[in-house]
Amino acid sequence: MTGSIYIDYNKALHKGLKLIKSKENPNFGLLIICGINLGLRIDDLLQLTFDQLKQDSFTIEEGKTKKKRTLKVNDAIKNALKHFEDDITYQLGGSPFTSQKGSVYSVQHINRLMKKYFKGKVSSHSLRKSFGRRVWLNDNQSERALVYLSQLLNHSSTHTTRTYLGIQQEELDNIYMNL
Incomplete structure (x- = not known):
């Protein structure tokens, strides 16, 4: 377990949408929204493709546990994806979580971005914790x-x-x- 804290779901969702709509960092905004709505570990989240996210549900094998898990794509993710429909990577079904250089984000880079956009002891793992808190509170x-x-x-x-x-x-x- 990490020492990271969870982020309020609504605050994280708002931040993700703001990063997408302002075009400041749309790919990271989508990563935030997927992270708080799918509850995956960061290594599994980074493996996802636009093709998977375009579906109503999809199945992955978790890297750490090797267990199969079926995930539902909810309205929050679907609404965020609408902002990517003109993106060539979206159309080709490639990785949504890429830097401006075109490579998939590293966990270290995500952690730096988390600290940039959120206050406190946050990390990539905070997104998974936020998912858990949201389920518990709901x-x-x-x-x-x-x-x-x-x-x-x-x-x-x-x-x-x-x-x-x-x-x-x-x-x-x-x-x-x-x-």
């Missing part, structure tokens, strides 16, 4: 969400998932107080 911070996330993120237990997501004891206490 399901009313439920134990069920932690069970699903534990499976989805390939954690050994929900305790690991709680720690990973940065869920604090006070938040856990609040669940009981709000019953």
Whole structure:
């Protein structure tokens, strides 16, 4: 586990869309949006192609675990992709996560960009954590969400998932107080 923090989902989505629409760094903007909506490790995220993202769902084999995982392309990703339709790389189905030089981003470069665009102790892993936090919050911070996330993120237990997501004891206490 890394020491990186999660980023608020809405803040990350807004930043990603801003980078795309302003053309300041559209490929990195798309990486942010895919990262917070797919929950992949950065090495798996960088392997994706426009052809995969154009589909409603696709299956990958995760690099770290070698497990197959089917991913759904949600509306946030589909809306971001609309801004790339005139891009030749989009039309040919190539890698969406490339630098201005045309090579696929390195993890180090992504980490530098994360620090540039977000405050705090962020890294490429913050996108995956943001996905997890969003799922947990959308399901009313439920134990069920932690069970699903534990499976989805390939954690050994929900305790690991709680720690990973940065869920604090006070938040856990609040669940009981709000019953």
